[in-house]
Amino acid sequence: MTRNHLAQMAQKYMDYDMITLHTDVPEMPEGRIRLLHAMLSHQPSAVTHKDLLAVVTSLVQMGLDIHDQVDNETGASGGGMKGMRSRQLKVLAGDYFSGRFYHLLAQAGQIDMIRRMGEAICDLNRVKVLFYSKMKQMKLNAEEYLHHGSEIKSGLFLSFTHLMTGLYERVWPEMIERFTRCELLVQEIARAEKPSPSPRGWGVWHILQEGNEEDRRAIMDDRADPSSKAQLMSKYSVVEKLGDLLLQAISQLQQLIQRLPSDKLIKELQQLLEPFLSRLGPIPAAGIKEPG
Template sequence: MTRNHLTQMAQKYMDYDMIALHTDVPELPEGRIRLLHAVLSHQPSAVTHKDLLAVVTSLVQMGLDIHDQVDNEAGASGGGIRGMRSRQLKVLAGDYFSGRFYNLLAQAGQIDMIRRMGDAICELNRVKVLFYSKMKQMKLNAEDYLRHGSEIKSGLFLSFTHLMSGLYERLWPEMIERFTRCELLVQELNRAEEHGASPHGWGVWHILQEGSEEDRRTIADDGADPNAKELLMSKYSVADKLVAQLLQTVGQLQQLIARLPSDKLAKELQLLIEPFLRRIGPMPAAGIKELG
């Protein structure tokens, strides 16, 4: 299945004028969807429904991501009536995508899959409550931030583990967790290189954990000079540390892929890792040896 074909299949159910005009729809989780679709293509119990499962997973994940936008905006300035309407539309858009997911699976008679994905959504909501609670209470450390973030990105995809057999079933949970951790690290690296510092990015939690008392006060102060925060990101080598973690995680992911029974699948999944490798940039000899 080509990248464009998967995107077109999912987009068919996502194109809705009201949503497109009035909400910022998150990006399709293309990497995770292609990873899932590729692995399901090698599972006898799932190959018949692999396209359907890829589409409904796209819809559910998009719905969850849109609802997360509403949660993140709730604590920000309201924006008056315009802001309220924007949040209402995002809630409705998330519900719309979720509704299509139920409808498509029910039409295909995939009732067990509805239950399993519903259970996964409940577990994701539990993880999110724990994550946001820790964040609000300032009881989060940098590793917690990555761990919970990976759990949130990978949780829905774990609901397909039962469709896999043998070594695939054993490797899938760790493979999807490593893949989503790579996605999160790239996202955080992009944040770290922006002007200022994201209020809740990995770099902030790293400085709160490792920084001096004065630096911790500065990075936690919403009213602090963005230039001062940018200097702190540089002082604590946030971008370099994220690149090092991305290098390590990509290496772990490649080791998992090398254990797969299908060489054809391994080559296909290697293509999905290339954006992470490009984001790392030129690697030192030691890093190349580790990945090999």
């Protein structure tokens, strides 16, 4: 199925004037949704409901992402009455998307899937509490940052493992984790290329782990000029190191894809890697297979 068709199916459940006019809706997790949809297309127990499952997963993930925006803004943006209203609308928007998810699955009689996705959401909330607690206490290293970030991005999608059989079931958890790791690394490269005063991504945790005392203080200074943080990112080769990690994750993901028994599916999944491969830029793609 084309990316446009999947987006159109989900979009008709997302269009709501109050949300679109007053809230910045996060991007649809298109890559993960297309990956899930492609895999479900080859599962006898799920193929009939693959479109529905792709749509509701989009709704739930976007609801979770909107609520994460609220968590990240609380105490950071302040904003008085205007900021409070913005946060309230984000909470309502997240709840609205979750409500559509329950309604659609209940209509289709997918009660077990409601339970499984609900359990996945609870597990995700526990992971987020641990993650944010470690960040607040400064008990986090760069690799843990990536690990927890990938857990948060992939957690909902793991609730579909039971619908897969044989080799598909065995490779799915690692495949979705590697895929979300690639997504996260692409985001971190963009963040490192244009650092802002306060957001703390992989580059910050890397410098806190590897840097001298002066640089560690400087990278944590929210009042510092972004250009000084850019210099630190360059000094510690953050973009290059992230590129190496992305190259490694793509290679691991391709190895998993090549194990699948369907040539058609392999070709379809290879196409999903193109945004990651294009982000490598001038970094030599040794060991990366060209899509077949």
